[in-house]
Amino acid sequence: xxxxxxxxxxxxxxxxxxxxxxxLTTLGILIGVAAVIILVSVGTGSSAAVSEQISSxxxxxxxxxxxxxGGGGRGGGGGFPGMGGGSVDSGSQTRLAELTVDDxxxxxxxxxxxxxxxxxxxxxASSVTATYTGASHDVSSFTGTTPxxxxxxxxxxxxxxxxxxxxxxxxERVALVGVTVAEELAGGDGSDLLDETVxxxxxxxxxxxxxxxxxxxxxxxxxxxxxxxxxxxxxTLTGYGSVDAITVQATSAETVDAAQAEIEDILNxxxxxxxxxxxxxxxxxxxxxxxxxSTTDTLTVLLGAVAAISLLVGGIGVMNIMLVTVTxxxxxxxxxxxxxxxxxxxxxxxxxxxxxxSVFGGLxxxxxxxxxxxxxxxxxxxVIEPYSVVLAFGVSVLIGLFFGLYPxxxxxxxxxxxxxxxx
Amino acid sequence: MTVVATRPxxxxxxxxxxxxxxxxxxxxxxxxxxxxxxxxxxxxMGASGSGKSTLMNIIGCLDxxxxxxxxxxxxxxxxxxxxRQALVRNRKIGFIFQSFNLIARTTALANVELPMAYAGxxxxxxxxxxxxxxxxxxxxxxxxxxxxxxxxGQQQRVAVARAIVTNPVLLLADEPTGALDxxxxxxxxxxxxxxxxxxxxxxxxxxxxxxxxxxxxxIRLRDGQIVMDERVAGIxxxxxxxxx
Numbered sequence: 001x002x003x004x005x006x007x008x009x010x011x012x013x014x015x016x017x018x019x020x021x022x023x024l025t026t027l028g029i030l031i032g033v034a035a036v037i038i039l040v041s042v043g044t045g046s047s048a049a050v051s052e053q054i055s056s057x058x059x060x061x062x063x064x065x066x067x068x069x070g071g072g073g074r075g076g077g078g079g080f081p082g083m084g085g086g087s088v089d090s091g092s093q094t095r096l097a098e099l100t101v102d103d104x105x106x107x108x109x110x111x112x113x114x115x116x117x118x119x120x121x122x123x124x125a126s127s128v129t130a131t132y133t134g135a136s137h138d139v140s141s142f143t144g145t146t147p148x149x150x151x152x153x154x155x156x157x158x159x160x161x162x163x164x165x166x167x168x169x170x171x172e173r174v175a176l177v178g179v180t181v182a183e184e185l186a187g188g189d190g191s192d193l194l195d196e197t198v199x200x201x202x203x204x205x206x207x208x209x210x211x212x213x214x215x216x217x218x219x220x221x222x223x224x225x226x227x228x229x230x231x232x233x234x235x236t237l238t239g240y241g242s243v244d245a246i247t248v249q250a251t252s253a254e255t256v257d258a259a260q261a262e263i264e265d266i267l268n269x270x271x272x273x274x275x276x277x278x279x280x281x282x283x284x285x286x287x288x289x290x291x292x293x294s295t296t297d298t299l300t301v302l303l304g305a306v307a308a309i310s311l312l313v314g315g316i317g318v319m320n321i322m323l324v325t326v327t328x329x330x331x332x333x334x335x336x337x338x339x340x341x342x343x344x345x346x347x348x349x350x351x352x353x354x355x356x357x358s359v360f361g362g363l364x365x366x367x368x369x370x371x372x373x374x375x376x377x378x379x380x381x382x383v384i385e386p387y388s389v390v391l392a393f394g395v396s397v398l399i400g401l402f403f404g405l406y407p408x409x410x411x412x413x414x415x416x417x418x419x420x421x422x423x
Numbered sequence: 424m425t426v427v428a429t430r431p432x433x434x435x436x437x438x439x440x441x442x443x444x445x446x447x448x449x450x451x452x453x454x455x456x457x458x459x460x461x462x463x464x465x466x467x468m469g470a471s472g473s474g475k476s477t478l479m480n481i482i483g484c485l486d487x488x489x490x491x492x493x494x495x496x497x498x499x500x501x502x503x504x505x506x507r508q509a510l511v512r513n514r515k516i517g518f519i520f521q522s523f524n525l526i527a528r529t530t531a532l533a534n535v536e537l538p539m540a541y542a543g544x545x546x547x548x549x550x551x552x553x554x555x556x557x558x559x560x561x562x563x564x565x566x567x568x569x570x571x572x573x574x575x576g577q578q579q580r581v582a583v584a585r586a587i588v589t590n591p592v593l594l595l596a597d598e599p600t601g602a603l604d605x606x607x608x609x610x611x612x613x614x615x616x617x618x619x620x621x622x623x624x625x626x627x628x629x630x631x632x633x634x635x636x637x638x639x640x641x642i643r644l645r646d647g648q649i650v651m652d653e654r655v656a657g658i659x660x661x662x663x664x665x666x667x
Contacts, residue, residue, distance in 0.1 A: 017528050
């Protein structure tokens with residue numbers, strides 16, 4: 001194999017002989033490889049961010065929401081305290097357009113819905129401003145719900161205590177505030193707000209607990225929240241009537257689909273609807289996840305394809321330069337052949353030269369791709385996919401081989417007398 | 424110098440080379456017979472178009488004749504495939520070209536090593552032999568110079584070193600002094616005399632009388648045929664230039 005080693009030496013000399021040209025050729029491959037790595041990382045990163053956001057909803061939770069916007073007056077019919085408490089079926093002959101607390105209660109049925117573990121009806125008060133000793137803060141999410149909501153959504157209390165069923169039934173005006181809200185109102189780490197009275201849109205609530213931080217998800221601050229008993233919120237902020245959504249926890253991630261079917265059956269019979277004209281919809285995190293993943297996967301494929309094209313263009317650049325090199329060095333090839341170089345020697349020399357260009361470009365591209373993926377790009381934290389690194393580098397080597405083969409063969413099949421005569 | 428030649432280095436029988444077809448047919452060589460014994464120093468002369476370049480290409484195994492036979496050191500070259508042709512060129516022939524044909528940006532030493540690299544000689548061996556060959560041509564001090572740092576005469580001496588380093592049976596020079604001034608020409612011709620006295624077989628293609636006058640035997644080509652074959656000195660005598 002020493003002949004090959006010689007050919008490789010000549011190839012290295014060839015690459016170094018024209019540094020500027022070699023560098024520019026290498027740049028084409030470099031950009032291609034780096035683009036593949038970075039763009040696939042961005043695609044993967046955004047898909048990871050989305051699925052993280054969605055799975056933070058809980059993989060075994062379902063959300064039932066009314067599928068009709070607006071609808072009946074809030075004041076009509078009351079959601080009375082207690083799960084499965086007083087009936088609100090005012091006008092039971094007509095379709096109920098909205099979800100009620102009773103709907104929520106009806107879902108907790110061991111026989112009809114064995115896969116449902118917990119339910120929590122929720123109401124959301126919009127544009128709530130909290131004020132406390134002169135400080136004010138617009139709360140982005142103000143939720144009225146039942147104590148089980150906290151467990152379903154993984155909320156824990158870092159200071160103070162959570163509200164309990166008694167607070168719910170007694171319509172106590174107590175609130176759990178997120179860290180962001182607490183900090184905005186009380187300053188410091190917000191712990192001073194505990195046991196204080198805060199006004200939400202002018203209604204006094206006493207803060208009995210501060211929620212543990214959940215951090216941000218995407219660009220949404222998950223700690224900018226207030227959670228209070230549903231009854232109190234209806235009393236003071238949203239008025240009586242329907243609930244905005246019912247959060248349901250299935251017994252496990254595997255039973256989510258079964259739970260969904262049970263919920264649909266129960267609600268359809270309560271609302272006197274069928275699956276065709278249902279006035280509610282049930283969605284679960286995994287269905288969001290599927291939709292979102294397929295979108296981001298498409299994105300990743302598109303980004304990767306664009307990058308792959310630039311890699312291909314880089315490969316064509318290698319071929320172009322190698323053809324120029326062969327033409328330029330026709331005389332040298334003639335000399336080599338005249339003094340005894342075999343076809344093999346010439347092919348190896350030029351092929352190795354092409355592969356050197358592309359491998360060097362590939363290595364630099366991997367380096368720049370990996371370094372470039374450490375930065376946040378358009379709000380996405382790229383996640384490097386090892387397969388993209390291996391693939392991009394492997395393809396760059398193959399490109400060198402593939403696009404180098406033709407010029408190398410052309411060089412090797414030159415007849416020595418023609419090559420020597422070439423000026 | 425009483426070596427008995429066993430077989431001729433060059434043995435050419437009714438060699439023809441034809442280019443083109445039909446009306447445009449050109450006979451570059453129209454039946455050439457030539458035998459060159461080991462140790463001879465011949466000059467092939469002729470005007471351009473006389474067929475001397477074609478003959479040189481065939482003798483150098485760079486081209487094949489249309490008809491006829493050519494035995495190089497007993498090897499029938501018509502039966503060689505491309506790979507073996509290259510092998511024959513590498514082992515049996517040392518080329519010296521008019522335009523030196525050194526590899527650019529490559530040191531004198533590496534240029535001389537090149538044929539041995541293709542012959543698969545080990546690096547250390549190669550180096551010492553190349554060094555010896557360069558010393559032989561008087562360039563022992565310029566091993567690491569690249570062609571552009573050498574004068575024409577020096578470059579041609581590197582080419583001579585490259586030609587002799589593999590100990591070929593035939594040194595084939597194509598207009599070796601065509602691109603040189605008179606001082607360098609004299610140097611190269613003296614070098615050829617040296618090589619001839621050492622028993623090498625030389626074949627010089629030229630159109631200069633001055634160069635042909637140094638050979639032991641002068642052959643003149645015209646229209647693809649040998650029109651003159653004159654022996655100036657015996658095969659085992661020193662070349663005429665040495666006597667002066």
